[in-house]
Amino acid sequence: MLFRELLTDEFNKQREEFRQFAKSQAGDLDDYVLKLSLFTEKSFAEIFRKLADAQDCGAITSEEINLAKKFSLNFSEKWSNHEQARAWAFEILKNRTTFAADGSQIFFEREVSFRIGGVQVGWFENPHNETKGYEKNASFSIISPKDFDSSIDSNKASSYVGERRFEAEIEKVKEFLERKRDWKTNDEPLPLAFYDGTLLLSVTETQRSITQKLVELARLSRDVRVPVIGYVDRSYARDLMTMLDVFDGHQESLITSLDDASMLHASTLKNWGDRTPFCYSRRHGLDAFIDAQTGESLVGFVYLQTTSDNPPARLDVPAWIYEEGLLDEVVNTVRAECVIGLGYPYALETADQTAVITVRDREVFLQALQGFAKENNLNLRVSRKAASKGRRR
Numbered sequence: 001m002l003f004r005e006l007l008t009d010e011f012n013k014q015r016e017e018f019r020q021f022a023k024s025q026a027g028d029l030d031d032y033v034l035k036l037s038l039f040t041e042k043s044f045a046e047i048f049r050k051l052a053d054a055q056d057c058g059a060i061t062s063e064e065i066n067l068a069k070k071f072s073l074n075f076s077e078k079w080s081n082h083e084q085a086r087a088w089a090f091e092i093l094k095n096r097t098t099f100a101a102d103g104s105q106i107f108f109e110r111e112v113s114f115r116i117g118g119v120q121v122g123w124f125e126n127p128h129n130e131t132k133g134y135e136k137n138a139s140f141s142i143i144s145p146k147d148f149d150s151s152i153d154s155n156k157a158s159s160y161v162g163e164r165r166f167e168a169e170i171e172k173v174k175e176f177l178e179r180k181r182d183w184k185t186n187d188e189p190l191p192l193a194f195y196d197g198t199l200l201l202s203v204t205e206t207q208r209s210i211t212q213k214l215v216e217l218a219r220l221s222r223d224v225r226v227p228v229i230g231y232v233d234r235s236y237a238r239d240l241m242t243m244l245d246v247f248d249g250h251q252e253s254l255i256t257s258l259d260d261a262s263m264l265h266a267s268t269l270k271n272w273g274d275r276t277p278f279c280y281s282r283r284h285g286l287d288a289f290i291d292a293q294t295g296e297s298l299v300g301f302v303y304l305q306t307t308s309d310n311p312p313a314r315l316d317v318p319a320w321i322y323e324e325g326l327l328d329e330v331v332n333t334v335r336a337e338c339v340i341g342l343g344y345p346y347a348l349e350t351a352d353q354t355a356v357i358t359v360r361d362r363e364v365f366l367q368a369l370q371g372f373a374k375e376n377n378l379n380l381r382v383s384r385k386a387a388s389k390g391r392r393r
Helices: 004-013 015-039 044-051 063-067 082-093 154-179 208-224 239-247 260-267 319-323 327-340 346-355 359-375 384-392
Strands: 058-061 098-108 116-126 135-143 192-196 228-232 279-282 299-304 313-318
Touching (some): 004 015, 044 063, 044 239, 058 063, 082 327, 098 154, 116 154, 135 154, 135 346, 154 192, 154 208, 192 327, 192 346, 208 228, 228 327, 239 260, 239 279, 260 299, 313 319, 313 327
Parallel strands (some): 192 228
Antiparallel strands (some): 058 279, 098 116, 116 135, 279 299, 299 313
16 A cells, blocks of 8 residues: 655655656757758758768658658547548448457465466457448467476566567457458558567577567568558657768767657647658667668557547557558548547557456456466465455455
8 A cells, every 4th residue: 555645755865866766868859859840941852861871860851851841730520519420431441351369477486385477458440331340359368387497487477478469469360451452452451560669679599589579560561552551659760860960970869858849849840730750760679670681670660649638649650551642541540540449549459458458357366376277286375465465456
């Protein structure tokens, strides 16, 4: 239990530190807002000449920069009320299939006498057609004790469960892309899949498998010509800030306490539906996402203002979508989903609700495990603390 009085006392003790931090951050933000303003006065040709050969420059803008005033492409639709917005969204989504997948995980180690985990993936596929039903479903898979390496520590074991979860989410999205590869032949509107999170994950030893799966996802989207969007509701990436610093002659971003979304929200993305021009990713550690033949990144990004008062969402977008002129249609679909979902894509919201594992679900899992162990003489032992929590909550 958290005691409000103690928390308030601690905040008051550090009041001056918070004030100094906020003052410093505001000054840094002003500097980057000015840098972005000066940057947007440059042409694509000038930007490309300076950044084309730069290593690890965070990002490089596309030719859309020539159309973007103050690094923003304004959304032209205007509504008087939410009813009008929903009418527009329904028209955009009519007969268009959208899909989203999300996952949750569960892991027991100290509570029971052997390691065991589980992954639940929920998905929502909506054809937006009254004659066709939507699909909202979930799958659950157990990670048994034999799946865990006994030599790894608790943190790595928990990370392994998370890795299995992300891989399951990606595979579910890939299944949708494969199913929809004939959308054009079938005379369907352009479908869209949402992936909950970034498509651009830097390679590390612990994330190498997930990164490779994301590369495969981006390549599959390109090969079957079915768009997938990596949706990041609150991004802390600093790719654009790094780009601005490198353009000014520095080697990397100078500030780590700010992020692109905060900079854009303070400077250019003022109205609902506005977005940045498409940018190719040039972040350090993303070599796996570089196409060997063209040397270009497989995935880029835009920022999209999906609420009136919060920083914009980041959309990781396979580059082929922009290059084939489909970006406006894809972004409009995202906007429509956000209208229905009141600021967050409805498909992702529904997938999340389907996938979530609650505290009560953990208790159900533990009770089922105890019953299964008793039936099969598995000699399962449950800690007194875990049993007490189950009784008290």
